[in-house]
Amino acid sequence: MDSYLTTQRSTIFQHVGVMIYVFDIESQGMNKDLEYYRDCMEGLRQFSPNAAVFLLVHKMDLAREPKGAVFEKKKKELEEASGDGTVTVFGTSIYDESLYKAWSSIVHTLIPNATVLSRHLTTFAAACSATEVILFERTTFLVIATSSAAKPPTLSPGAEQDELDRHQLNPTRYERTSELVKAFKHSCSRVREEFHSLEMELYDFTAVLDEMTRNTYVLVIVHDPTIGNDLHLTFFLLDD
Structure with a gap:
């Protein structure tokens, strides 16, 4: 990841149509996750400012509190970390249709017609x-x-x-x-x-x-x- 954001930065973030960034709802290193994410957003602003950004808050089935409240809290946190960038946030899990719905929305943005x-x-x-x-x-x-x-x-x-x-x-x-x-x-x-x-x-x-x-x-x-x-x-x- 560090290499992507430094020596390979111009290659990785050049001509990007969509960036999909996955966050683990139970991640123990959220500060580091957000640091990497902000660096990725900066790379997009520099090399692909028109790229669409989708954020997946994954493993929602593991949320200990009510899922709706957990997702909204995480969504607000990620939107604030995105600065002026426009992002779309999905709560996903492999145990229901949420992951399929998210990927369908992502694929749909790649179809010009x-x-x-x-x-x-x-x-x-x-x-x-x-x-x-x-x-x-x-x-x-x-x-x-x-x-x-x-x-x-x-x-x-x-x-x-x-x-x-x-x-x-x-x-x-x-x-x-x-x-x-x-x-x-x-x-x-x-x-x-x-x-x-x-x-x-x-x-x-x-x-x-x-x-x-x-x-x-x-x-x-x-x-x-x-x-x-x-x-x-x-x-x-x-x-x-």
Whole structure:
């Protein structure tokens, strides 16, 4: 670390798009951690002033006090240590979806045309009467872009409130989908099969996951009961 901040400083901090700095919530050397962090921020200001900075307060599951209060205290401390720099702070743990959510946000900042992709996905969702369309990175299954303003699912006439509640989109759906697909891909590899696509038709929705490009998968969720497993997808790569 000392070498990075001295003799290699101009190399390490040159042309940086994103800096991700991880703090251990139970670190016994926080003063030293902050000293290194301030040096890194100074390196960015000198060589890459436009870099985005993300701070992960990791191992939140080990926090002894209420997690919300511990995180807010640590977040305030890190923001003060950042000086005039703009930073985004996440509380993370390997035992819930928080780490996935943080990495998805980080990856999203590295995609220059994310807004364009979202607009195309929204158009595509409307064209096939989908509730939502999500674009995933192929290897990690991190979310790249989603269709905007997912419309409420189409329900049968006279649907009861409890049926409507059951169709509400889960706020952790991306993280759970990623976890399940990666587990399924792992199962395929264990029997020496390669995962390509997945189609599910359940009682209240249809889901189709398929390759879109060499580096991405697209997931289409449809609640419209008139669209069944005969849903076939054709993807067009359009220049903006």
